[in-house]
Amino acid sequence: MTRLFALVTFVLFALLPALSGTGLRAQDEHPISQQELARTRFQELHDRMQKLQETLAKTAPDESKVLQAGNRFIQEAKIHDGMARAKQLLDQENWSQSLDEMNGVRKDLSRLLDLLQNRNLDLAKLLEQIARLQEFRNRVDTLSKEEGKEKDSSAKTEDLQKQLEAIAKAKAQIEQLLAEQKQLRADTNQLGLQAAAEATKPLADKEGQLKEDTAKLAKDLEAIEKKQTELTQPKDATPPPSAPKGGAGKAGSAASSMGKAQAQLGDKKPEPSLKDQDQAIEQLQNAKKELEELEEQVHRELQKLPFEQQAKAQEQTKTDTDTLAKDMEKSEEKGDNADNKPTPGRKRVQAAVPKQKAAAGTLKEYKPAKQKQQDAKDDLDAARDELDEKLAQLRQQMQDEVLRALEERFAAMLAKQKELSVNTKVIDKTRAQALTASGALPSSLVEKCQGIATGEFDLGTDAAEALKLLDEEGTTAVFPEMVTELRDQLYAVAKICRTNESGKNVQTRQAEIEDTLALLINSLRRTIEKKEGGGNCNCNGQPQLVPISAELKLLRYLQERVNKRTKDYDNSVPEELRATDDAHGEANDISQKQGKVRDLTRKLAVKLNQENNAAEGGR
Numbered sequence: 001m002t003r004l005f006a007l008v009t010f011v012l013f014a015l016l017p018a019l020s021g022t023g024l025r026a027q028d029e030h031p032i033s034q035q036e037l038a039r040t041r042f043q044e045l046h047d048r049m050q051k052l053q054e055t056l057a058k059t060a061p062d063e064s065k066v067l068q069a070g071n072r073f074i075q076e077a078k079i080h081d082g083m084a085r086a087k088q089l090l091d092q093e094n095w096s097q098s099l100d101e102m103n104g105v106r107k108d109l110s111r112l113l114d115l116l117q118n119r120n121l122d123l124a125k126l127l128e129q130i131a132r133l134q135e136f137r138n139r140v141d142t143l144s145k146e147e148g149k150e151k152d153s154s155a156k157t158e159d160l161q162k163q164l165e166a167i168a169k170a171k172a173q174i175e176q177l178l179a180e181q182k183q184l185r186a187d188t189n190q191l192g193l194q195a196a197a198e199a200t201k202p203l204a205d206k207e208g209q210l211k212e213d214t215a216k217l218a219k220d221l222e223a224i225e226k227k228q229t230e231l232t233q234p235k236d237a238t239p240p241p242s243a244p245k246g247g248a249g250k251a252g253s254a255a256s257s258m259g260k261a262q263a264q265l266g267d268k269k270p271e272p273s274l275k276d277q278d279q280a281i282e283q284l285q286n287a288k289k290e291l292e293e294l295e296e297q298v299h300r301e302l303q304k305l306p307f308e309q310q311a312k313a314q315e316q317t318k319t320d321t322d323t324l325a326k327d328m329e330k331s332e333e334k335g336d337n338a339d340n341k342p343t344p345g346r347k348r349v350q351a352a353v354p355k356q357k358a359a360a361g362t363l364k365e366y367k368p369a370k371q372k373q374q375d376a377k378d379d380l381d382a383a384r385d386e387l388d389e390k391l392a393q394l395r396q397q398m399q400d401e402v403l404r405a406l407e408e409r410f411a412a413m414l415a416k417q418k419e420l421s422v423n424t425k426v427i428d429k430t431r432a433q434a435l436t437a438s439g440a441l442p443s444s445l446v447e448k449c450q451g452i453a454t455g456e457f458d459l460g461t462d463a464a465e466a467l468k469l470l471d472e473e474g475t476t477a478v479f480p481e482m483v484t485e486l487r488d489q490l491y492a493v494a495k496i497c498r499t500n501e502s503g504k505n506v507q508t509r510q511a512e513i514e515d516t517l518a519l520l521i522n523s524l525r526r527t528i529e530k531k532e533g534g535g536n537c538n539c540n541g542q543p544q545l546v547p548i549s550a551e552l553k554l555l556r557y558l559q560e561r562v563n564k565r566t567k568d569y570d571n572s573v574p575e576e577l578r579a580t581d582d583a584h585g586e587a588n589d590i591s592q593k594q595g596k597v598r599d600l601t602r603k604l605a606v607k608l609n610q611e612n613n614a615a616e617g618g619r
Contacts, residue, residue, distance in 0.1 A: 035090055035102070039083040042109075046074055070116045077108045126398050127472060130391060132331060133344065137387040139324050140345060144380040146317050147356070150310065151373035154359075157305050158368035159231055160298050166224050167295045173217050174251075174288045178281060181210055181258070185277040188261075191270040204265035207273075211258035214284070218251035221287065228294050232301055247290035254283035311363035314373070318356035321380070325350045344390040345383030352379035399545050400531070402469050407524040409466050413459050414517040420455045421510040423448065428502040441500055453497035459513075460490035470545070478551040478600050479523075482558065486516050512561075519557055523550040548607055555600055562594050 053067040074080070082105040089098035184206055191199055225246050257280040264273035328346040355376040359369035427448055431441060441449075463486045470480040493509045527546045569590060573583050 035083070035087045035098075039080075039087060042083065043080065046071070046080070049074075066116060070112055073108075073112055077111075079105060079108050079112070082108065126394060126401060130394050130398065133387055133391055133394065136324070136328055136331075136343065136345070137384060137391060139320075140349065140380055140384045140387060143317060143321050143324065143352075144377055144384060146313075146320075147352075147373055147377040147380060150314050150317060150359075151370055151377055153305055153310055153313075154363070154368040154370045154373055156231065157302065157307075157310070158370055159227075160302050160305075161368070163224070163227055163231060163298050164295065166220075166227070167291050167298065170217065170220055170224060170247075171288060171291050171295075173213075173220075174284055174291065177210060177214055177217065177254075178284045178288070180206075181277060181281050181284065184210065185274060185281065188265070188270045188273055188277065200265045200268045200270055203270070204262050207258055207262040207265055207277075210280075211255050211262060214251055214255040214258060214280075217287075218248050218255055221246070221251050221291070222248035224248075224291075224294065228297065232297060247287040247294070250283045250287040250290060254280045254287065257283065307363050307366045311360050314356060314360040314363055314369070318353060318360055321349060321356060321376075322353045325353060345386040348379045348383035348386065352376040352383075355379065399475075402545060403524055403528050403531075405469060406466055407521060407528065409462060410517050410521045410524070413462050414514060414521065416455065416459060417510065417513055417517060420452050420459075421507065421514065424452055424497075424502050424506055424510060427452070428507070431502060446500055449497055449500040449502060452502075453494045456490050456494035456497055460487050460494060463487035463490055476545050476551060478554045478558070478604065479520075479546060481596065481600055482516065482520060482554050485558070485561075486513065486520070489513050489516065516557075519554065523554065526550065548604060551604060555597065555604065558593075558597050558600070562590060562597060565590050565593070 049067050049071055053064050053071060056064040056067065082101060086098050086101040086105060089101060184203060188203055191203075225248055257276045261273040261276035261280065264270070264276065325346060328343040328349060332343055332346075355372050359372035359376065362369035362372060427445055431445055463483055467480060467483045467487060470476065470483060489509060490513060493506060493513065496506055496509070523546055527550060530547070569586055573586070577583055578587070
C-alpha cells in the first residue's frame with residue numbers, strides 16, 4: 001500500500017507542472033501532446049486505484065476507504081471531463097480558456113493528492129488525541145497531588161494522635177515516679193540525722209532504681225520533644241539545639257538529683273539526701289508541666305485538621321476522580337482512541353475511586369485513613385505513568401508524521417520552484433526580442449510573469465502551512481526560523497515578480513530558495529534515515545524532531561546568508577549613499593537577522609548543555 005501511495009504521489013506531482021499555467025514554454029513539446037500525455041497517465045492511475053480499492057476491501061479496509069474517497073472525488077470533480085475539455089480547447093487553439101481549464105484541473109489534482117496522502121487529517125487526529133490524553137494526564141496529576149495532600153493531613157493527624165498517646169504515657173510515668181519519690185522522701189525523713197546501714201541501704205537501692213527509671217524517661221521525653229518539633233515546626237525552621245532542655249532536660253536534672261540522694265543514703269546520711277530528693281521532686285513536677293504544654297500544643301494542631309474537613313476534601317477528590325473515569329470511558333465510546341484500545345490509565349483511575357470512598361468513610365468515623373489514601377494515590381500515579389508512556393509514543397508518532405509530511409511538502413515545493421525558476425529564465429531570454437514598438441512587455445509575457453508571481457505566492461503559503469506543523473510540534477529552535485526565512489523569501493520574490501521582473505535579482509533569489517529547500521529536505525531525509533536505522537534524537541530526555549547537529553548546519557547556513565548579504569551591501573552601496581532611507585532599511589534588516597542568528601545560537605547552546613548534563617548524569 002505504501003508503494004501505491006508513493007506511485008500516486010509521483011504521478012500527481014508529474015502531472016501538476018504539465019497542467020500549470022507556467023508549464024507552457026515555447027521550446028517544450030507542443031502543449032496538445034503534453035495534455036494528451038497527462039490525460040492518459042491519469043486514466044491509467046485511476047484504473048489502478050479502482051482495482052486496488054476492490055482488492056483491499058477485505059484485507060485492508062481502512063486503506064480501501066481512502067482509495068474509495070479518492071475515486072469518489074475524481075468522479076464528483078469530473079477530472080477526466082476537465083482534462084478532455086482542456087485538450088479540446090487546445091485543439092481549437094483557444095489558449096486562454098484552455099489555460100483556465102487546466103488550472104482548475106490542477107487544483108482538483110492537488111486536492112486529490114492531499115486526500116490520498118491523508119497526512120493533514122492524520123496529523124490533526126493525532127494532535128487531537130495527544131491534546132485529549134494530555135488533558136487526562138493533567139487531571140490525573142492534579143488528583144494525585146490532592147490525594148497526596150489529603151494523605152499527608154491524615155498521616156499528620158495519625159502522628160498527632162500517637163504523640164498524644166506518648167505524652168499521656170510519659171505523664172503517667174512521671175506521676176508514678178513522683179509518687180514513689182515522695183514516698184521515698186517521707187521514709188527518708190523518718191530516719192533522722194543518723195541511721196544504721198541496714199536502714200539506709202534499702203532506701204539507697206530504691207533511689208537508684210528511681211534514678212534509672214527517670215533517666216530512661218528523660219530519653220523518652222527527648223524523643224517526644226523531637227517528634228513534637230517535626231509535627232509543629234515548619235520544615236525550614238532552625239533545628240533546636242542538641243542539648244535537651246524542656247521536659248527531657250528537667251527529667252535529666254531529676255535523675256541527677258536522685259543520683260546524689262542515692263550517694264548520700266549509701267553513706268548513711270539520710271538528712272542531707274532530703275534536699276536532693278526535693279530537687280528531684282521539683283524537676284519531675286516541672287517536667288510534667290512541660291508535657292502538659294506539649295499536650296496543649298498537639299490539641300491545637302489537631303484543631304487545624306478537623307476530621308469533618310478532611311472527610312469533605314476526600315469526598316470531593318473522590319467525586320472528581322469518578323468524573324474523570326467516566327470522561328475517559330465516554331472518550332472510548334465516542335471512538336476518540338485511534339487504536340480502539342481502552343484509554344491508558346482509565347482502569348487505575350477507576351480503581352482509585354472505591355479506595356477514596358473508603359477513606360472518606362473512615363475519616364467520617366474520626367479516624368485517620370492514611371493507608372487507604374496512599375493506595376488511591378498509588379493508583380493515580382500508575383494511571384499518570386500509563387498516560388505518560390502513551391503520550392511519549394504518540395509524540396514520537398507525531399514527529400514521524402511531521403517529518404514525512406514536511407519532507408513531502410518541501411520536495412513538492414522544490415519541484416515547483418525549479419519549474420518556476422526555469423520559466424523565469426525563459427521569460428528573461430525572450431523578453432528583449434519580444435518588446436512591443438512602445439517598449440512595453442507583450443501581454444503574453446506579462447501573463448506568464450503574473451503566473452510565476454502567483455506560483456511563488458502559493459509556495460509561500462505552503463511554507464506558512466509547514467510552519468504551523470513545526471509550531472505545533474514545538475521541539476526545534478532553528479528549523480522554524482529556516483522555514484520562516486523561506487516563507488519570507490517566497491513572498492518577497494512573488495512581490496518582485498508582480499512588477500514583471502525576471503532578471504538576475506529574481507533568478508538569484510529563486511536559486512537561494514532552491515538551496516534552502518534542498519537543505520531542509522536533506523536534513524529531514526537524514527533524520528528519517530537515522531530514525532529508521534534505530535538512531536535517537538534526544539535532548540535532555542525529550543525527543544526532538546531533528547537532531548541538534550542538523551540544526552547546527554541550518555544555523556551555519558543562516559549565518560552564511562547574513563555574511564553574504566553584509567558583503568553584498570558593502571560592495572553595492574557606496575559610502576555616500578548609506579545615509580539614505582533604503583540603505584538604512586537594508587542595514588537594519590541585516591542587523592535584525594544577525595540578532596536572530598545570535599539568539600538561536602544561544603538556544604542551541606542551552607540545549608547542548610542540557611544534553612551533555614543528561615549524558616553525564618546517566619553514567
